[in-house]
Amino acid sequence: MSPNNSAPLCQAPCIDVRSPLTKFPAGAVDCHAHVCGPATQFPYAQERIYTPPDATLEKYQTLLKMLGVDRAVLVQPSVYGTDNRAMLAVLKSNPQQFRGVAVLSSDPNEVGDQELADLHAAGVRGLRCNIVDIADKSAGLPIEQLRNLAKRIQPFGWHLELLMHVNEYPNLAKTFEDFPVDLVFGHFGYTHAKHGVNDKGFQGLLDLMKNQHAWVKMTGPYRICDGNLPYVDMRPFSDAVINANPGRLIWGSDWPHVMVKKQMPHDADLCDLLGEWVHDENLINSILVNNPCILYDFPAFNKPNGLNP
Template sequence: MQTSNLNSSMPVFDAPLCQAPDAEIRSPKIAFPAGAVDCHAHVCGPASQFPYAKERIYTPPDATLEQYEHLLNMLGIDRAVLVQPSVYGTDNRAMLSALSLNPSKFRGVAVLDQNISDTELEQMHQLGVRGVRCNIVDVADKSAGLPIKALRELAQRIQPFGWHLELLMHANEFPDLEKTFENFPVDLVFGHFGYTHAKHGVQDKGFQGLLGLLRNAAAWVKMTGPYRIGDGDLPYADMRPFNEAVLLANPRRLIWGSDWPHVMVKKKMPHDADLCDLFGSWVSDPVLRKTILVDNPCILYDFPAIG
């Protein structure tokens, strides 16, 4: 745990620090197509300018826009989606500041306060926000199931902007997922393959419900964070069946992301070049790669088409 002098201008860190991303300068073997989008990354800090929420459960090392843009150049990725990290709660200033510096290159996914005004939503839209993230993982009491009424009300607020709802949730905890989200007002995006741990297997009812939504084009799935839901290190072999299942269900509703800076990873930190090459091994067809890396993100995040 890191603390600072009360007289210092630096913030006081009252939550444990997590490990930093691998800083080795190394490009992937795979060449991503022109216009490729990293659909899941976070900007954290600098903490002296954008202090973290007191109620956070971890403290990330600074992972700034400058560092991230350097990473994108190293990986050969042209565009990106910045997702509001939990350490900021509903304070979207760091993410919005990053969007404002290069609106043609970045889109954003925000976390909203329930009292946000339509004017503020419009301002976010102009800056490049195209979705809202809801964290179901950390809901204390899950006995009542998903807060579907609140999610529908939120969806109705963002529907006029054409935004989607991104859910961070363990799909395996909700076996009636497909029925629950039937006729939902906006597109749904599920992070980390539905965040179902590999030990539950692809036949898990919740994951099967997610596949049903995917087949019916009622949801999108982020092919992200295999290290979060599988055991062991690269190449995360126990996640391969989940990858194959979503590809079979509907490749036109899949997107990929690095999950940089890989906050709260408690096993060996993956190198982003290796994660790019892992995607290349999981999706070997170049046409399908372009669909997932370029075409699909253009639809979901309102990026201009390349060429």
């Protein structure tokens, strides 16, 4: 596949070696990261809208060691479309350390049972659906399409991860009240801080959490607020999701922070930001260890096995 030279190159993540002041518990999971490249081995999709710098497994392992994070969930980035090979290669390299969230065709008839079974065996535990980039939003959410896809993955115990701006859907809670599988919302529901925590869509997300229908990733605060660290506008959103249901919260670095057009955050500072938002040791343990193990079906953690080199 020939490169798309019109897709702009992203800002690279910080490479300074600096560990966070906040010490994460053993078995901590980074629940949202991407591995991109090497492009020479895993070429990016022609129709992509950005070009990431190579963010390889080796670079990510170095980051995990620096942060004191033992395990991770890799989410299929949009630059690969439905070609999950780069992510699957990482999952197969260390099945105990990694889980994955794949992207497949939105047409459930194009997804075979054997393909789903193979993905499950490789460590995939969910599918990601990009609602943000739907060309025509006048018809609203493609709810029946999502429901049919959910029914296909339900036997595997998977979830659907939705990349969507929840503020655009004021009836969110009603729409998903009887959905067949759990839902996961990235970036606090991806609603900009300017809309506030009383926005109907965000309140609907909180209702879904309270009713055990949704999980929220405490990720990407720099994507949904103005200004740089410590992203003060995001504190009310952090408090709101914690109060709604702390048993439905997970955290992720969002490395390598693709398409960040403001000051690139250092991952150690993002770890420390979670430490500023959450002081209770038991709650930190739930967000970083217990909750991810439930959602992503990680095996029991055993540090001596060398999961984090």
